[in-house]
Amino acid sequence: MGLIDGHNLDAPAGSMPGLALTSIDWVINVARRNSLWPLTMGLACCAIEMICASAARYDISRFGMEVFRPSPRQADVMIVAGTVTYKMAARVKRIYEQMPEPKYVISMGSCSNSGGIHADSYSVLRGIDKILPVDVYVPGCPPRPEALLHGLMTLQKKIDRQTLRRNKPNYIFENRREGEITPLPPEAAVEIEAARLMGIDLS
Amino acid sequence: MNHVLDQKDFSGLFSENLKFDYEYDPASQILRLDAEHLPELFALLAMDERLAMDYLRDLTAKEQPEGEFHVVYNWVSIEHHHTLMVVAKVPESMEVLSATQYWESANWMEREVWDMFGIRFAGHPDLRRIYLEETVSFFPLRKSFRTLPVENVRDLGGSERELAKARAKAAKAEKEPAGDK
């Protein structure tokens, strides 16, 4: 953001109006990152800490993220908080697909990062990143509300770097480049096969 | 062992009414019997005024090391303040009588036992799997179920060290015949 001829936007009325120059990316990113609307995807214990983060003491609204939407169609970021079982994973994936672009995923807690304490279970997905692209991982079992806030701020930094220019690496619609689908990690095949044995189609 | 509230001895009552083989230990309040005699037992527990077991607090199952299954019931009488644990041996047919005709609370608990152990309950109004999908072909809490047959999914029964040992053993067994040649 810059000034021309020493004039600024706060100039008193009647004097020459100021001009500010900046990139359109900056303006769009400021607007986007300061009102991230999360989708409530509270699955287990971490959901309680997510609710605590939105309550009186931690006050998530300081960062413009207090508008928890129950509908995926109004949300920007999905906070996957808790253990994802195969049975729920299919639903999580479907809800993610219903969110409008650009969309982000925060994986909150050990269970959704990697399966955590339940990683040896027959019914738990070992990490939500096997089926969705994850932007920020928040470690902890469960993470404290401060950790979630830090995760959201990390996401803000990521959004700050994004651009509308199609040929740049930080393109906003990275997930939806034409003809490209985000590749799933190699372990995903194992999880999809395990889910199939549990009667769930994750592919 | 069972935490007993009012220490009562039902030995006389049972020997008077139960005309089959059973084991009863008044100290721990555990009654053991074969599951085919459950109809008489249910009728006695529910209808007898001295027992009046009105609250079925828990119903589950367990697998014995030798492979037979037991269904375990825990009753309490809110009216008379006493408890009873019943351990019933499941027959080969893997089917026992449902308790839902007397205690509605058995409905979901029996569905859970069917889901986890594959024990059927005759006379249950709606015996479907409760946690897992209907298409699943295994019963997770049986000891024979160790893991999903997918590579990289960790074994459920043993620790990492045991697993590593087993793998080393298997690798060695593979090598040895090759060495003989």
Next chain:
Amino acid sequence: MARRYTQPDVMKRRSDDLDTQELTLNVGPQHPSTHGVLRLVAVTDGEIIKSLEPHIGFLHRGMEKNSEGREYRQLIPLWDRNDYLASMHMDYMVTSAVEALMDVEVPRRAEYIRVIMLELQRIASHLFWFASFALDSGAVTPLFYGLKEREKIIDLFEMASGARLLYNYIRPGGVRADITPEFMEKLSKFIREFPRYLDECEQLYTGNAIFINRARDVGVLTREAAINLGVSGPVLRGSGVAWDLRKDEPYSVYPELKFDIPVGERGDVLDRYEVRFYEMRMATEIVRQAMEGLPEGDFVAKVAVSPKTKAGEVYVRQEAARGEFGCYLVSDGGRKPWRFHVRPGSYLNLGALDAMCRGYLFADLIIILGSIDIVLGDVDK
């Protein structure tokens, strides 16, 4: 068939002569008012619920199977995650089952510390229920009131155990760490102030005419139905059954403490609400008595790092925040359980939802569900 129950005939009262088509409505599994991942399928006639089926298992983590591969001390952090709003109660459940199959004498100081923690946990859990229940019935402000006060208890737990939500504090033989004078100071301040806070909440919400109209005579569960359906905890007491395991099958040092059991009259949503509020007052009273009677001495008995138990089977039970938590442990004499089964309170309470909802309006469904106070981790295991 003598013991089958009858529900009050509300259907007749509410229905009219209009011909309406049966409609199947789905709620969840991702829905803000199902307290997690629960799916409800309701068959309605107009606006009246004819039958309701909860579909569960979206959070089934196979905990019972996983328990069989873990040592006893490793079970405590695992089962902490079962009922994550009453983690102390889960700790105590595992511990008391293991202790029942071991020769260990728990020091009296440890028992008193346990009771303090269990009752504080009950208050914390009920406060969270208050916050979410008010949200279910359409009020937003109590969410902040409830969680603000809950944070004070969380701070106390953090001082004692180091964790905010899942404590892993109570262990075979006693507790993990002794409580400090600073803890006692902070606790006595909390106990002094808490009843005044409860009064404030009641002024804010209990007398509210809109709330009373929504809650009174809604979701009625009769006494006979409650017993037959196996519900427990505040839902059972709300239906007029004076059954509290702290009184009726006492454990720990509860026989030495004086407290009352609240019992409802109508068995509706309002009764369950009042029972929980009274329980919070009583829990405060129990904590005060336990603080005064707290003896000096050890806080943990000598127990091996990886304890072995005697071979045998045991069923222990306790009155947790959400009803009876039973634990059936079968041991073959080793360091790991042969079979570890938990009777979760929420599971059977949720099973009674169908009986509570039949004949009421679809709009009442959420407030009835809120009044049961389920935790899906506990339902699904």
